[in-house]
Amino acid sequence: MALSKNVVSIDCLDSTLRDGSQGEGISYSVQDKIHIVEALDELGVKYIEAGNPGSNPKDMEFFQKARELKLKHSEIVAFGSTRRKGITCSEDNQLHSLLSAETKTVVIFGKTWDFQATEILHVSLEENLAMIKETCEFLKSHDRNVIFDAEHFFTGYQANPEYALKALGAAVEGGASVLCLCETKGGAMPSECAAGVKAAVDAYGSKAKIGIHTHNDSGLAVANSLIAIENGATHVQGVLLGFGERTGNANLSTIIADLQLKMGYKCIEDENLKMLTPICKKVAEITNITMDPGMPYVGQNAFTHKAGMHIDAVIKNPFAYEHIEPESVGNERVFLMSEVAGRSMIIEKIQKFNSSITKESPIVSEIIKKVKELEHQGYQFEGADGSFELLVRKAIGKYRPFFNLHYYKTSDEVPLIEEGLYSYAQLKIDVDGQIRIAAGEGNGPVNALDSALRTALKKFYPEVEEIHLTDYKVRVLDSKSATASKVRVLIESSDRQESWTTIGVSCDVVEASWLALVDSFEYKFLKDIEKKYHGLV
Numbered sequence: 001m002a003l004s005k006n007v008v009s010i011d012c013l014d015s016t017l018r019d020g021s022q023g024e025g026i027s028y029s030v031q032d033k034i035h036i037v038e039a040l041d042e043l044g045v046k047y048i049e050a051g052n053p054g055s056n057p058k059d060m061e062f063f064q065k066a067r068e069l070k071l072k073h074s075e076i077v078a079f080g081s082t083r084r085k086g087i088t089c090s091e092d093n094q095l096h097s098l099l100s101a102e103t104k105t106v107v108i109f110g111k112t113w114d115f116q117a118t119e120i121l122h123v124s125l126e127e128n129l130a131m132i133k134e135t136c137e138f139l140k141s142h143d144r145n146v147i148f149d150a151e152h153f154f155t156g157y158q159a160n161p162e163y164a165l166k167a168l169g170a171a172v173e174g175g176a177s178v179l180c181l182c183e184t185k186g187g188a189m190p191s192e193c194a195a196g197v198k199a200a201v202d203a204y205g206s207k208a209k210i211g212i213h214t215h216n217d218s219g220l221a222v223a224n225s226l227i228a229i230e231n232g233a234t235h236v237q238g239v240l241l242g243f244g245e246r247t248g249n250a251n252l253s254t255i256i257a258d259l260q261l262k263m264g265y266k267c268i269e270d271e272n273l274k275m276l277t278p279i280c281k282k283v284a285e286i287t288n289i290t291m292d293p294g295m296p297y298v299g300q301n302a303f304t305h306k307a308g309m310h311i312d313a314v315i316k317n318p319f320a321y322e323h324i325e326p327e328s329v330g331n332e333r334v335f336l337m338s339e340v341a342g343r344s345m346i347i348e349k350i351q352k353f354n355s356s357i358t359k360e361s362p363i364v365s366e367i368i369k370k371v372k373e374l375e376h377q378g379y380q381f382e383g384a385d386g387s388f389e390l391l392v393r394k395a396i397g398k399y400r401p402f403f404n405l406h407y408y409k410t411s412d413e414v415p416l417i418e419e420g421l422y423s424y425a426q427l428k429i430d431v432d433g434q435i436r437i438a439a440g441e442g443n444g445p446v447n448a449l450d451s452a453l454r455t456a457l458k459k460f461y462p463e464v465e466e467i468h469l470t471d472y473k474v475r476v477l478d479s480k481s482a483t484a485s486k487v488r489v490l491i492e493s494s495d496r497q498e499s500w501t502t503i504g505v506s507c508d509v510v511e512a513s514w515l516a517l518v519d520s521f522e523y524k525f526l527k528d529i530e531k532k533y534h535g536l537v
Contacts, residue, residue: 009266010229010259011178011209012252013047013107013147013237014040016283018079019249020239021051026287030062035286037069037076040240043279044073044268045252047147049107049237052079054097063101073268077147078103082110082135085123089138099142106139109149109182112167113156125163129170136174147235148176149213154188157196164196165203178209178235183224186217186247193224194231201232211235214250216242221250226258229265236267240283241291253280257297257329277330285496290470297329300499304334315348334385346371349388353398367395377505378477378488384503386493386523387516393526402525403457404430405518410445410510423448431460446472446513453517463528464521466495474509491516495524 017033020026028036033050040048050066051059066076078101083092098106110132111117117128136146148171156164168179181200183193193214200210212228212235214221225236236259242251253276259265260273277298284291293300303326305314313320318333326333335348346367350357357363370391371381381388393399408427425448426439436459440451450469457464471492476485489504489512500523504515 007264007266008234011047011211011235012045012256012267013049013077013180013211013235014045014240014252015049015213015237015244015249016040016239016241016287018049018051019244020241022245023243023248025289026243028287030058030065032286033062034065034069036283037066037071037074039279039282039286041069041071041074042272043240043275044272046074047077047105048074049079050076052097053101054080054094060097060101063103067102073272075105076103077105077107079107079109082108082131083138085121085127085131089134095135095138098139099144103144105145105147107147107149107180108135108139108176109151110135110167110171111152111156112150112164113152114160114163116152116156129166132167133170133174136171136176140175146171146174146176147178147180147211149180149182151182152184153181153200154183154192154196155185157199158192161199165199168200168204172204172207176208178211179204180211180213180235180237181228181233183212183214183221186215186221188214188220188224189218190220190223190227194227197228197231197233205232209233209235211237213237215244215246216248216250217246219247221248222254222258225250225255226263229259229263241280241287241289241295243287243289251295253298254296257324261324261328273328274330279330297324298331300334302326302331306335346392349392350396353393354396357396363396367392370395374505378486379503379505380488381503384490384501384516386500386502387519390502390519390523390526399526402431402461402522406430406435408449408452408514410448412445425449425452427452427456429453429456431457434460445510446517449510449514450517453521457521461521461525463495463524467521467524468494468496469520470494470499472513474512477505487512489513489516491520493520493524498527500524 016036017028021028037048050062053060053063063078078098080094080098083089083095089095111121111128114125117123117125136148139146150168153164171179179200181196197210210233212225212233214224229236236255238250238252238255240252242248256267257276260267280291280298291299296302303322305321310321346364347359390399406428408425410423410425413422421441421443423445424441425445428435428437436456438452438456440448440455442448442451454464469491473490475488477488486505486507487509490501492499492501502516502519502523504512506512
């Protein structure tokens, strides 16, 4: 797509597989890395920083396999450091590992803070400059495009601006095409970032692209990235979902949306922006983390409304409370059911199944009355979209039970008979007149019941195997009653296409869990029938 003359293109480098993988609990297999590369390529970021081929065998294996990938939009880059002190570039095994990765572009980091050079590397300031220049020259001589990551640039610029700029100059002399200014400690204020970027642009902006790489230790990673762009940077680095070492990296999904939707820059193709939320969900799934629901643009709650007055206004005109259309980033609007949601939200939910129902329809009052009764018992539907949809379906006649329970029973064994298994469940259900009796075992009664129910249902509904329970929460509603207290159970489920939450309330935690579990399965079955027959059941 051709850019209009007044639109500046920003090169995005995603470091999920390198800087992001340094976050606590993050570990990727080679196949995980391949899948994330494919997802980022689908989104259309320019560079994918995939790791240091000289640091471990797994990264080297990845780069070998990555050569076979047919990417449409992105370029995989390898990451490494300047040569070690006291040796030549040709003697440095790490640099040869970088070359063996066979990427067109390499990212090299070097010290631009005099303190880091003398006190951490224990080299003279002159030797540090030589290490930067010679490394860039060496890689350039092997036909590599060189991105220089100016580590600790903003701290270095505050301490010794002349030397920090000299370090950038050494990289330019060595042939680097991008000078990426790294806010490595994450402590710089926006004014400090602006000053450092402006100095770099004034000194070297005519010879190389200026980039920005920020960390979130002060909660300013995204803000500092945007300020850098406003001051002349045209290359931005981050991690798609913002995770990484310490408090994380700049959230690239937020940066892309801010730059493209709010600031008039071009990061990815316009049509690809609609894939931002699905791609973020895919990367979270591969990473095996739960996305922060409050994440801007792509989070589950980014366009969620609860207050009745807000909901009523958004139904009339979303512009009243939404800064962009959720569809522009592949997200969707959500109205939470609660005691403050009001009549408008109930109408909006009902009209998904029956567009003829209005505020004056008697069924609306019936549903509101039922909701209030259940909330008095301890139900809370704002976090249980699946159960609320089933409640509405039952009220308007768009529901049928998928099975009937005859009984279930659970038992526990203490001490353990087998490692990890100490609960057993048995149940009897009826599916369209066919009786099934099944048993299950697990690391608790709910896990055992889940196993038994899946066993009983899979003959009739094979799609039960697609359901994964991703979260399980228990809340005591009346702590004064001690062990006789009523509990509320929330179960979050996913079939890797969408997620839904269901609820159960009882004085018996197993029964509360059973109610939420049944709702979870029935919600999935109903949705699959609708997809299959393109209509409502």
